[in-house]
């Protein structure tokens with residue numbers, strides 16, 4: 745059975761629809777957002793985003809199953825860089 749598209753709200757106010765398992769970096773581009781990257785192996789943390797309040801590294805995670813709920817993405821905040 746094919747999963748329902750998941751609504752994703754981005755920090756720039758745009759909304760996209762994706763399926764679980766799809767790539768965060770490519771999905772962000774659909775919303776005209778370029779998530780910064782560095783290592784692309786999950787080591788550096790340059791690509792960290794918050795999804796429904798949980799920090800994840802976009803280069804090594806895919807869009808999760810949600811059982812029908814939406815996802816809200818924010819840019820990860822690092823107080824040490826302020």
Ligand code: FES
Nearest residue numbers: 782783784789803
């Ligand atoms: S680009 Fe380095 S952790 Fe994702």
